[in-house]
Amino acid sequence: MNNPQYRQRAIQYREELSDDYFILWIWDEALGAAGRPGQFYEIRALASLKNASNVNKIPKLFKPISIYDNQGGRIGFMIKKVGEGTIALSKLRAGDMLELIGPAGNGFPIYRGKRILLISGGIGYPPMWYLQKELINHNQLYWMHGGAKQGDIFPCDEIWTDDGSIGRKGRVCDGMAANISKNEIDIVYSCGPLPMLAEASRITNELEIEHYCSLESYMACGIGVCHGCAVPIGSKEAWDYKRVCKEGPVFKAEEVRWELF
Amino acid sequence: MGAVLTELWKKRPNASEHLRTQLGRLEMKTPLSVASGTFDLENLEFFDSACLGAFVCKTITREPKLGNPQPRLYESEAGLINSIGLQNPGLDAFIAEKLPIYRERLHLPLIVSFSGSSIDEFEEMLERLEQCPGINGYEINISCPNVENEGIAFGVSPDIVHSLVLRLSKLTKRELCVKLSPNVTDIAAIAQAAEAGGASSLALINSVWGMAIDHATGKSRIRKGIAGYTGIGIKPIALALTYKTARSVDIPILAMGGIYTWRDALEFIWAGASAISIGTANFVNPLAAPELIMGLGEYLLEHDLKLKDIIGKVSF
Secondary structure (H helix, E strand, C coil): CCCCEEEEEECCEEEECCCCEEEEEEECHHHHHHCCCCCEEEEEECCCCCCCCCHHHCCCCCEEEECCEEECCEEEEEEECCCHHHHHHHCCCCCCEEEEEEEECCCCCCCCCCEEEEEEEHHHHHHHHHHHHHHCCCCEEEEEEEECCHHHCCCCCEEEECCCCCCEECCHHHHHHHHHHHCCCCEEEEECCHHHHHHHHHHHHHHCCEEEEECCCCCCCCCCCCCCCCEEEECCCCEEEECCCCCCCEEEHHHECHHHC | CHHHHHHHHHHCCCHHHHHCEEECCEEECCCEEECCCCCCHHHHHCCCHHHCCCEECCCECCCCECCCCCCCEEEECCEEEECCCCCECCHHHHHHHHHHHHHHHCCCCEEEEECCCCHHHHHHHHHHHHCCCCCCEEEEECCCCCHHHCCCCHHHCHHHHHHHHHHHHCCCCCEEEEECCCCCCCHHHHHHHHHHHCCCEEEECCCEEECCECCCCCCECCCCCCEEEECHHHHHHHHHHHHHHHCCCCCCEEECCCCCCHHHHHHHHHHCCCEEEECCHHHHCCCHHHHHHHHHHHHHHHCCCCHHHHCCCCCC
């Protein structure tokens, strides 16, 4: 299964988290076996063009959602309500049908015997959950997670909130350099909003720490065809637009040309 | 999803007879093609390519093109706004890397879409491609900025279109399809110029100018501002231009612009299209192509119509 596949699958179970967050679980052993941490699916509530003579019934684009959990064919998508597409997903219940295209993208490289820092912000949390499950038996992990408020916080080792409602007050990257030196970190993995990733990248560049970040981008196809999601990747002198859906979503942080966004 | 199509053929062994069409020098088993830049081999993971009559690759240019900065996409109220900027690896890389893969894996007539920044460059690219086997035709993309005409797009001047196509048509016996922009005063004049120059078919429409702004912040949704608008919202525009063009030339038309379903396809065929392409529909529905051909095939069989017999037969 090298290229993303198209499937229609029933939602097995729906899990409520805080106000804006929920998890949809599906079951597919073949897709499950193919998926890796850091990969994603394009998903959507099942829609049909059969009624497309009515413009209200014309489906919208799929939404790229990273894999939150993937074990023995049970695949979870942790989703935050942010726009029309994710609000439509939030209305689904167990038994409703999902359309999926995936697993897509490259995924995180998996190491053994390292001291690893995971750093996530807001809806950057889900791919880290799957990643830590793969890493935890063979590495020493420390996980920092930040959000705007308490509702954006999920289980981790160190919490930061913008409003100070839980954990430390401030941005999650504020505590990053201290943690890297205290825990003698070898490798950093990150996922979150672009400014957070750019700041995390600046810190790891300065400390010369290996850093893999997962980027988000607006997509039309999710399979490498439309080039709508391409971001500037490479050295300062020689960079190119690489597709988040195909060459990404995981890139070496030092190769992301943050200044060109 | 190849099964869907095999089913149609099994149920209706004479479906091919009803769906067959001709685009200039190109025989097509079905009237369905794909719009440049919206479909590639990855899509053929989702269904069997037998429902397609031809494949059009993403437009290539002589030199590699980086493309435009983010954001490049925005889904509008009805359709998609894009500003990719013709990102492509250039002609050399296309010939060396992409073409052999198409030859091996694509069991469809291959139409190579390309664009140049001057008539000489178009000519040079065609000469190179003519030496490559496994190409059935060309889509000449003339909606690019023109250095020979003070930055005005090639596609807006009938005289330039005529000179360009005249030079190119002398060089090839393959299908020569000229892709027209809707962003012109009189598409019929451009179409006639391409026909007089020796084009064997026309593809229309390319994307319509479009823009989107975040009302709350005043920020453009697309970095470059004005972008290309495609999908369902441009269907009435594309249909009118197909009708207008079909009335003014004798060469066949490959129509596109907001075609999502077999019903849309039929509208364009009645308006004068010999074949149709789906573009944005590929993003909205990964199975749009087989569903379209299935529906179109069943309609034609049910009404005992051959596609070739209803082209341009719109009534009032």
